[in-house]
Amino acid sequence: MKKILAALAATTLMTSAAISASHSPIKIGVILGFTGPIESLTPTMAASAELAMKEATDSGKFLDGAEVMSVRADSTCIDSAAASAAAERLITAEGVTAIMGADCSGVTGAILQNVARANGIVMISPSATSPALSDAEDDGLFFRTSPSDARQGDVLADVLIEKGVKSAALTYTNNDYGKGLSDSIQAAFEAKGGTITISAAHEDGKGDYSAEVGALAQAGGDVLIVAGYLDQGGKGVIQGALDAGAFETFVLPDGMVGDSLPAAIGAPLNGSYGTIAGSESEGADLFQKLATDAGVKTDTYAAESYDAAALILLAMQAAKSANSADFKDKVMDVANAPGEKILPGEIGKALEILAAGGEVDYVGATAVEFIGNGESGGSFRQILVDGEKITTEKYR
Amino acid sequence: MDILNALAVLLNFLVIPALAYGSQLALGALGVTLIYGVLRFSNFAHGELMAFGTMTTILVMWLLQSAGISGGFLPTALIAMPVGILVAVLLALGTDRLVYKFYRKQKSPPVIFLIGSLAVMFFYNGLIRFVIGPDDQNVADGARFIFTAGDFKKWSGLAEGIAFRTTQGISIVVAILCVAALFWFLNKTKTGKSMRAYSDNENLALLSGVNPEKVVVIAWVLAASLATIAGTMYGMDKTFKPFIYLQLLLPIFASAIVGGLGSPIGAVVGGFIIAFSEIAVTFAYKKVIGYLTPGDWVPDGLIQLLSTDYKFAVSFAILVVVLLVRPTGIFKGQTI
Numbered sequence: 001m002k003k004i005l006a007a008l009a010a011t012t013l014m015t016s017a018a019i020s021a022s023h024s025p026i027k028i029g030v031i032l033g034f035t036g037p038i039e040s041l042t043p044t045m046a047a048s049a050e051l052a053m054k055e056a057t058d059s060g061k062f063l064d065g066a067e068v069m070s071v072r073a074d075s076t077c078i079d080s081a082a083a084s085a086a087a088e089r090l091i092t093a094e095g096v097t098a099i100m101g102a103d104c105s106g107v108t109g110a111i112l113q114n115v116a117r118a119n120g121i122v123m124i125s126p127s128a129t130s131p132a133l134s135d136a137e138d139d140g141l142f143f144r145t146s147p148s149d150a151r152q153g154d155v156l157a158d159v160l161i162e163k164g165v166k167s168a169a170l171t172y173t174n175n176d177y178g179k180g181l182s183d184s185i186q187a188a189f190e191a192k193g194g195t196i197t198i199s200a201a202h203e204d205g206k207g208d209y210s211a212e213v214g215a216l217a218q219a220g221g222d223v224l225i226v227a228g229y230l231d232q233g234g235k236g237v238i239q240g241a242l243d244a245g246a247f248e249t250f251v252l253p254d255g256m257v258g259d260s261l262p263a264a265i266g267a268p269l270n271g272s273y274g275t276i277a278g279s280e281s282e283g284a285d286l287f288q289k290l291a292t293d294a295g296v297k298t299d300t301y302a303a304e305s306y307d308a309a310a311l312i313l314l315a316m317q318a319a320k321s322a323n324s325a326d327f328k329d330k331v332m333d334v335a336n337a338p339g340e341k342i343l344p345g346e347i348g349k350a351l352e353i354l355a356a357g358g359e360v361d362y363v364g365a366t367a368v369e370f371i372g373n374g375e376s377g378g379s380f381r382q383i384l385v386d387g388e389k390i391t392t393e394k395y396r
Numbered sequence: 397m398d399i400l401n402a403l404a405v406l407l408n409f410l411v412i413p414a415l416a417y418g419s420q421l422a423l424g425a426l427g428v429t430l431i432y433g434v435l436r437f438s439n440f441a442h443g444e445l446m447a448f449g450t451m452t453t454i455l456v457m458w459l460l461q462s463a464g465i466s467g468g469f470l471p472t473a474l475i476a477m478p479v480g481i482l483v484a485v486l487l488a489l490g491t492d493r494l495v496y497k498f499y500r501k502q503k504s505p506p507v508i509f510l511i512g513s514l515a516v517m518f519f520y521n522g523l524i525r526f527v528i529g530p531d532d533q534n535v536a537d538g539a540r541f542i543f544t545a546g547d548f549k550k551w552s553g554l555a556e557g558i559a560f561r562t563t564q565g566i567s568i569v570v571a572i573l574c575v576a577a578l579f580w581f582l583n584k585t586k587t588g589k590s591m592r593a594y595s596d597n598e599n600l601a602l603l604s605g606v607n608p609e610k611v612v613v614i615a616w617v618l619a620a621s622l623a624t625i626a627g628t629m630y631g632m633d634k635t636f637k638p639f640i641y642l643q644l645l646l647p648i649f650a651s652a653i654v655g656g657l658g659s660p661i662g663a664v665v666g667g668f669i670i671a672f673s674e675i676a677v678t679f680a681y682k683k684v685i686g687y688l689t690p691g692d693w694v695p696d697g698l699i700q701l702l703s704t705d706y707k708f709a710v711s712f713a714i715l716v717v718v719l720l721v722r723p724t725g726i727f728k729g730q731t732i
Contacts, residue, residue, distance in 0.1 A: 036639070039530045174705065198680070198698060201705045207630065207640040210413030211675040212704045217409055218680035219698055231532060236634065244408055245545025245557045264532060264635075 025067040026322045028053060028312060029090035031101035031111065033077030037173075037204045037232045038103060040260060041300055045126060046072055048287075048302040049100045049309035051294055052347060056313045059348030061355060063317060075102040078175065078204070080110035087115040097322045098312045099123045100305065105130030106176040112142050122324040122331065124311055126304035129254065129277075130180040134373055140328050143335075145304040145311070145368055146277050147378020149177070149253075153184025155380045155396060156225075156253060156275050157192050163273070165223050167195040168251065169216045171237055172227035174201040181227045181253055197221045204232040209240045217246030225251040230261040242268045249273075252383070258300045262388045269385045273393065276300065278381030279367040280395040287344040287365030303365035304376075310347055311335055314362055317354040335370040337361045402687035404556035408545065410679055414672045416564035416633055419571030422667030423626035424644065425651035426578065426660055427619040433595040433658035434615035435496065437509035440645065442623060444520035447641035448487060449624025450631045451528045453480030454535060461537075471538045471563065471632050481624045488620035489613065491516055500612075517642075524638045535631040536563055556683075563633040570629060574622065575664055582660065587614060595658065647674075650711045654718045656725025665726060670711045678704045 030049050032042040053068040062068060071094045073086040083102060090096045099121055102108040108128035116123045117139050124143045125133075131150040136142065160168065170186060172178035178201065186196045198219035202212045216224060216237070224247040228234025234256050241247045242265070252261070252274030262269050278284065287306060291298045312327075314334040319327035333339075334350075339359030342350040350360045362368055371377040382393040424446060431439040439445075456476035466472045495512055502508075541547075542565050545557025582588040587610075594601040594611045602608060627641065634640070651670045655662025680698040702710065718725060 035530065039639075040532075200703060203708065205639050205643045207634040207637070207644065208413075208417050208674075210409070210417060211678045211707050214409035214413070214675060215678060215680045215698070215700060215704050218405075218683050220683075231637070235532075239635075240413075243541075243561055244413075244559050246409075260532070264534065 025069040027069045027096040029096035029099040030070050031073045031075045032103045034074045036077035037229045044299045044302045045305040047296040048306040052309035055347040061351040075107045077104040083107035084114040087111040091119050100309045103127045122328045124308040126308040127301040130176045143374035145307045147376045149181040150184045153188045157188035167221045168223045169221040170199045170225045202233040209236040213240035223249045229255045230258045273384045275380045279379040281367040283343050283365045290345050307364035398687040401556045402684045408558045414675045416567045418668035418671030419567045420630045421651045422664040424648040425663035427622040428652045429663040437506040440513045441517040443641045443645035445623040446627030449480045449484035450627035452483040469539045471536050481621045484620040484624045488616040533636040535636050567629045650715050656727040659727040662727035677710045
């Protein structure tokens with residue numbers, strides 16, 4: 001009798017689970033800074049992630065025809081407390097089973113430690129690049145589709161040496177991202193024989209950067225490296241330096257690369273160069289087309305966002321469960337070889353392969369290849385501002 | 397020649413930017429101080445009022461630009477500003493009717509007004525993002541420079557250039573005009589005098605027949621006009637972004653408090669003190685010293701008192717010292 005009861009209870013549980021899996025949508029949190037310093041980038045990032053979710057839903061093959069629903073929340077990019085509260089709400093009130101985000105490194109670290117680990121929820125960030133996140137305790141829950149800045153510092157230093165730059169002034173936005181990136185640029189550039197004349201922080205959201213420009217100009221240098229945000233202090237510092245005639249060429253790491261910068265500064269920015277995570281793959285073009293067809297404008301980190309969401313979905317499918325504890329170990333499997341290569345727009349195909357028990361190697365829009373602790377190994381696009389447009393010089 | 401070069405460096409990177417920034421802060425602080433003098437509360441919504449006025453100015457500017465009207469050498473925003481001022485004044489008066497008038501009737505303590513203004517701030521904040529969005533908008537058109545660093549070098553033959561932007565020049569000139577007009581109004585006209593009387597001693601002013609509602613209306617008209625002018629100057633010189641105006645509230649309040657809350661002269665002086673101290677204390681004097689001393693005396697360091705990271709600490713340190721030594725501010729505050 002006892003056994004029958006237990007069996008009955010178990011079947012009921014299983015059927016109810018199966019019913020809920022096929023009927024109630026699976027919610028994935030999209031937590032990005034919809035307000036704050038990168039608020040001009042985040043709408044396209046979120047829309048790109050939702051593009052991947054829609055693709056999975058439309059295919060009808062995701063976890064036996066489940067619907068994927070995106071729940072957006074505001075990370076603010078700078079306020080760790082607000083971001084943690086938003087993430088907590090997503091998990092406890094909305095019941096999301098995974099998070100696509102967060103965006104800026106500081107809030108990403110905060111959400112990971114305060115919320116994701118406590119609740120055992122997988123996070124895949126499209127844009128947090130602080131080197132500190134590589135060795136953060138994450139219980140195997142944290143991944144990122146963008147490479148660490150330690151790598152970017154190295155690449156940027158190579159670019160500088162190649163361009164014959166001997167000395168450079170360096171300014172960074174005063175947060176985890178800016179500090180981490182500027183330290184790695186300085187270390188790499190000095191190791192290769194260059195000189196950093198000054199490394200000064202600037203605060204975002206202030207508008208007036210006369211003091212910073214003054215100090216940077218006095219220190220001097222062949223170029224000014226601006227490790228900031230294009231909508232924020234970074235733009236203010238460049239404008240101020242140009243107006244005062246202090247620097248002519250600017251070096252732009254990833255946070256500064258976006259179409260709005262040359263549009264705002266205009267011709268004087270021509271000749272400035274920089275690096276941003278990106279690769280020369282057919283995936284990038286496919287994604288571009290996919291997004292344009294869906295009416296989504298592509299901008300910085302849009303492709304990474306698409307890939308982050310896609311990886312979550314594929315890992316869920318591989319584990320046959322939307323539960324973070326089940327699929328967290330599958331993220332690396334679907335991201336890397338072996339398996340069938342999956343490009344943007346082929347999520348339906350990937351879901352089918354996984355459902356049949358096959359293996360996939362998600363390439364996606366940014367040629368995703370996870371290394372070490374689940375972060376993108378990273379290939380970089382070297383850009384040059386030419387004719388008030390951002391153009392690609394080469395990939396490295 | 398070396399002394400001139402040193403002077404050029406100082407002018408280009410310290411004096412001119414600080415003068416322009418100081419003018420913008422002074423205009424903002426004047427509005428805060430006027431409201432404090434008459435209504436006796438710190439209006440936290442002032443930054444957003446600046447943003448709102450600037451936003452309206454930008455909308456009118458776009459209209460003018462699409463109609464092919466431009467200011468030529470001067471930014472088109474200057475022509476659009478009167479409309480911006482008008483709309484901002486209407487908004488401020490409407491807010492006063494709907495929010496602050498109620499609390500005035502209740503004779504609420506200043507802290508209630510302050511919290512009320514915080515709510516108004518968030519409302520404006522949403523309104524602005526609803527209408528124009530959170531993005532950057534370019535406010536300045538017309539000629540960007542009065543003279544560039546390159547022009548100056550060619551003209552003077554010095555090694556160091558001085559750049560003077562049109563918007564910096566406009567900021568300074570407009571600030572002088574506004575301050576002069578305001579002081580004339582407060583000291584020479586009957587309405588201005590009644591405002592000062594009301595601010596000095598409310599009961600005595602009421603007994604002498606000053607109409608308090610009229611004083612309040614005029615205070616809002618002045619504050620909203622100054623806010624729009626300050627916001628537009630700031631937007632032209634730097635950039636218009638709603639987020640930045642929220643942040644601007646801190647240096648504006650620091651200016652008003654250092655100068656003495658309620659004192660118009662104090663607001664102007666406070667604005668320049670904050671602007672100059674932010675830049676001068678964190679300035680790297682390496683080049684200047686290099687020009688002023690014989691060649692081999694130049695040290696390796698940057699000769700910087702404080703790193704620019706501490707820029708904001710400077711204005712707050714001044715604020716703390718002033719509040720400790722002279723709590724009413726440099727010019728005895730709390731009266732107009």
